[in-house]
Amino acid sequence: MLFNTIDFAIFMPIVFLLYWFVFKKKIKTQNLFLLAVSYFFYACWDWHFLGLIFLSSVVDYLVGHSLAKTEQRIKRKMLLLLSLIVNLGILGFFKYYHFFIESFQEVFTLFGRNLESSTLNILLPVGISFYTFQTLSYTIDVYRKKIEPTHDVVSFFAFVSFFPQLVAGPIERASNLLPQFERKRFFDYAKSVDGLRLIILGLFKKMVIADNCALAVNEIFTYYPDYSGSTLFFGAFFFAFQIYGDFSGYSDIAIGSARLLGFDLMQNFNSPYLSRNLGEFWRRWHISLSTWFRDYVYIPLGGNKGSKGKWIRNIFIVFLVSGLWHGANWTFIIWGFIHALFFLPLILSNKNSKFKDIAENSKRLPSIKTVFQISFTFLIVTLAWVFFRSENVTQAFLYFEGMFSVSFFSFPTVSRGLVLFLIIYMIFEWLQRDKKHLLEIDFIRSKPLRIAIYYMIVFAIFYFAGDTQPFIYFQF
Structure with missing residues (x-):
């Protein structure tokens, strides 16, 4: 269902009226309603992929619940690793399978050998890059003890699948959006x-x-x-x-x-x-993604601490990963490399945050x-x-x-x-x-x-x- 269609122009007023006039008495009822309409909204593209959202939600809810029960460092790391493997594994398979297979074949072709391999007719689920990063932010923040895990399964599932931003963001943090599902909401004209x-x-x-x-x-x-x-x-x-x-x-x-x-x-x-400058551009463009990479990739790599060589390395890694996030094509990787290259003078002159x-x-x-x-x-x-x-x-x-x-x-x-x-x-x-x-x-x-x-x-x-x-x- 597209925002710029008659379908959405009918869908949104109906949701609004039911939400505020029929399901307004209890938070859980409202959240359950939002969960249902969010799944319906996504199913309008392809209901077959609802299982992926459901799987990510189940895994991360259980991982968060389990993290709250243990203080053992190894066990906590294993739980986080489980979340990363499931979510990034699904994303990697659907989004990058053909890219890596074709790139692997091209490498052998350069050496004069033709390598045949089977390919699959894989469709990319709409919005998978967005809701994957959104649910991962919850698991990682619970692991870091920045937020408490939720025990409200309906709120969590609604948070992962919230239809306004499900397909193309903003990529919300659990610390911002999840508490809004857990408290009573009042109509504000x-x-x-x-x-x-x-x-x-x-x-x-x-x-x-x-x-x-x-x-x-x-x-x-x-x-x-x-x-x-x-x-x-x-x-x-x-x-x-x-x-x-x-x-x-x-x-x-x-x-x-x-x-x-x-x-x-x-x-x-x-x-x-x-x-x-480009530093300011990336503070103003796709803010939810750029801050996600900052908090969950750049800073864990060391950020701007240590030598400038490591700082430059971290910048290039973030931009190249950002390019790859956008799509399984070398054009996106080169696009990320160009931004990293022009970001380099700002780093060397300490003007990236000017x-x-x-x-x-x-x-x-x-x-x-x-x-x-x-x-x-x-x-x-x-x-x-x-x-x-x-x-x-x-x-x-x-x-x-x-x-x-x-x-x-x-x-x-x-x-x-x-x-x-x-x-x-x-x-x-x-x-x-x-x-x-x-x-x-x-x-x-x-x-x-x-x-x-x-x-x-x-x-x-x-x-x-x-x-x-x-x-x-x-x-x-």
Whole structure:
């Protein structure tokens, strides 16, 4: 069930009404209802894979329960290892089986030997990378004694399968989301209104920005040998906004839907294309994943402690694993390597944590220096997106070869209206950079004017929506 369909437009109001008016008396009843509708939501894609969510939930609930009963170091490590093997084993089989088999065959081919091996017709379960990391955060935090294990099986199963963020995040921590299932929730009108605003914003990002950009991106990347270098550059430019509108749009709808039900999910995007270096970009882009890798991979490896050599090693490991998390393709690994490579100067100069405040917080217009920093960071990110979007490494290099040809200086054959629209959108993001989201416009004191703006955005969604495209991150 897609967020941008009539099905969800019918599903969500029904869930909302039943949740608040029929099942509101008892927390357990509400949670049981949420568990049922979450499993139904996922089953709309393929009910066969419900067993995987159920298995992960059972294993991690029992592991957490067992960890609470023992203080023996070896036994606790074995329990954690069981959780890691089951969850990462399932993820690895479904997501990386073909990748490793094909890579193994290619190695033998390089030495002049053809190795035949059987392959399986394996479908990737939607959202498996997201809910696997979410349930693992619970087990790891219980092992570290950062949280107490829950004894409420319904709450835990609902936490793992919570439908707004089940398929593409945000990847919630048990320490934040699980306690919200265990305490009574009360209807909050202001929170629900803000949730509706986020849903509208998310639909606008997805249907107007991402889906319109997708039309140009699909055309340019498919027929890239036929286009000039300048047009290929704008193909990468459009993809940068496609993936941002697509993924942040999903996150906005997920967070907004959760708020309608009385839950607060973590912010997943914070105007990442206004970042002044890559360090700031990764504090603003897919925040739930970048902080997950920080807490469960980077810091356990040693983080920034020890020599700079180890620090650099840890950075490269995290970015390469992050690339592999996105998909079983060398293009994603190279994408991660590029980000690590450009992150390296920030580490050596101790500037990776330089920008933690809002850019030009007290000013309306950015300084020339800030414009240059934002533009340079956006350029690096955009060029790296070429690998992310390409079908294979060969296509990516051929795309770059065409882009940086003499024709780069020719006039691009792209929609000037779309380019202008994206620039205007980024101006609004700049003006709203100190707000939680773009539609937080309470500074407009006239309520009728605010409502008129919301209706204008809804009208734009219906009138300017591009052809319906699947959410990009569903494949991860």
